[in-house]
Amino acid sequence: MLNRVSRSFAVVIQSLPTELRDAVCLFYLVLRALDTVEDDMAVAVDVKVPLLRVFHEKIYDRSWKMSCGYGPYVDLMQQYPLVTDAFLRIKPMYQKVIADITRRMGEGMAEFIEKEVLTVKEYDLYCHYVAGLVGIGLSQLFASSQLESEEFANMEDLANHMGLFLQKTNIIRDYLEDINEEPAPRMFWPKEVWGRYARRLDAFKAPENAAASLGCLNELVTDALRHAPHSLAYMAKLRNHDVFRFCAIPQVMAIGTLALCYNNRGVFTGVVKMRRGETAKYVQQLCTMADLHQAFDRFAGSISARASELVNTDKNAKLALRRAAEIQ
Numbered sequence: 400m401l402n403r404v405s406r407s408f409a410v411v412i413q414s415l416p417t418e419l420r421d422a423v424c425l426f427y428l429v430l431r432a433l434d435t436v437e438d439d440m441a442v443a444v445d446v447k448v449p450l451l452r453v454f455h456e457k458i459y460d461r462s463w464k465m466s467c468g469y470g471p472y473v474d475l476m477q478q479y480p481l482v483t484d485a486f487l488r489i490k491p492m493y494q495k496v497i498a499d500i501t502r503r504m505g506e507g508m509a510e511f512i513e514k515e516v517l518t519v520k521e522y523d524l525y526c527h528y529v530a531g532l533v534g535i536g537l538s539q540l541f542a543s544s545q546l547e548s549e550e551f552a553n554m555e556d557l558a559n560h561m562g563l564f565l566q567k568t569n570i571i572r573d574y575l576e577d578i579n580e581e582p583a584p585r586m587f588w589p590k591e592v593w594g595r596y597a598r599r600l601d602a603f604k605a606p607e608n609a610a611a612s613l614g615c616l617n618e619l620v621t622d623a624l625r626h627a628p629h630s631l632a633y634m635a636k637l638r639n640h641d642v643f644r645f646c647a648i649p650q651v652m653a654i655g656t657l658a659l660c661y662n663n664r665g666v667f668t669g670v671v672k673m674r675r676g677e678t679a680k681y682v683q684q685l686c687t688m689a690d691l692h693q694a695f696d697r698f699a700g701s702i703s704a705r706a707s708e709l710v711n712t713d714k715n716a717k718l719a720l721r722r723a724a725e726i727q
């Protein structure tokens with residue numbers, strides 16, 4: 400089921416130690432099912448909001464399933480009892496972490512169903528709900544498994560940055576895919592930022608607004624870079640090699656994607672994805688913090704190089720240079 404549902408995370412989840420693999424795999428499937436409810440615009444709001452809030456109880460109900468979602472997620476929702484059976488077989492201490500994060504994420508998603516992301520503060524709060532909480536839950540699973548120290552049971556701030564770095568990268572990269580979504584696009588770019596560059600968010604698709612679109616894109620990439628030093632600090636505390644790779648690989652993909660997006664009109668005209676060869680090089684040899692710093696340095700250096708050419712035209716270029724320097 401996991402392989403059919405997730406292209407990216409399935410690979411890293413399966414490389415985890417046996418003690419953690421099933422719990423993390425189920426953590427993924429439970430939250431992906433919750434997210435499928437959140438994302439499905441065909442589900443009426445008065446059905447969706449209560450369901451998001453009660454989902455943490457449904458994960459114990461062997462009969463629960465639902466017809467919703469798109470693509471591979473339809474199977475996940477239709478065959479959800481398989482997930483529940485497996486969920487009820489893992490250790491109660493893992494079930495408890497998963498249920499608690501599911502409750503907090505469901506409440507957070509419900510809060511944002513009827514309100515747009517306006518301020519950067521709300522942007523950070525939404526990303527906390529859908530991704531920061533994943534990092535927090537994973538840290539608790541690492542501590543419970545005793546593969547990492549007890550300090551991970553209570554590392555909400557650094558773990559939150561791990562999630563925000565990944566989620567903001569996705570939100571920035573997926574501009575065109577999200578804005579063209581039928582029937583109604585759900586956009587998470589904070590209006591406090593894009594509102595200073597255009598009157599409507601879809602204006603960035605028009606070539607005559609290229610300069611404004613790049614100014615906004617660069618400001619959001621610069622904001623996302625804020626989390627990178629904290630992600631590095633979190634990963635420096637990891638002691639288990641497989642857990643380290645599980646955490647580090649998505650982070651390297653994210654900094655690489657941000658470097659690709661910076662000042663790149665391709666974000667508004669097509670899909671911006673790192674070339675497989677580009678990532679494979681970094682993923683294969685990712686073993687130590689030195690390897691991780693080398694990968695971050697390379698991509699932060701690429702952003703610095705472009706930002707230094709923009710200091711006279713882009714008002715955030717100097718901040719981008721400072722943020723990239725903090726990472727190198």
Ligand SMILES: O=C(O)CO[C@@H](C(=O)O)[C@@H](OCCCCCc1ccc2ccccc2c1)C(=O)NCCCCCc1ccc2ccccc2c1
Pocket residue numbers: 408412423426427430431434438529530531533534535537561562565566569645646649
């Ligand atoms: O629908 C889609 O395909 C994309 O949905 C995005 C959205 O709707 O915003 C959005 O959905 C978010 C809500 C469901 C979260 C599901 C999830 C993802 C990765 C996991 C990894 C391990 C364990 C559990 C996990 C749970 C999404 O998938 N965004 C991708 C970034 C989320 C990263 C979560 C995360 C946070 C901290 C981490 C720390 C270490 C390793 C992996 C980490 C993974």
Ligand SMILES: [Mg+2]
Pocket residue numbers: 434435438
């Ligand atoms: Mg989603």
Ligand SMILES: [Mg+2]
Pocket residue numbers: 434437438529
């Ligand atoms: Mg979602």
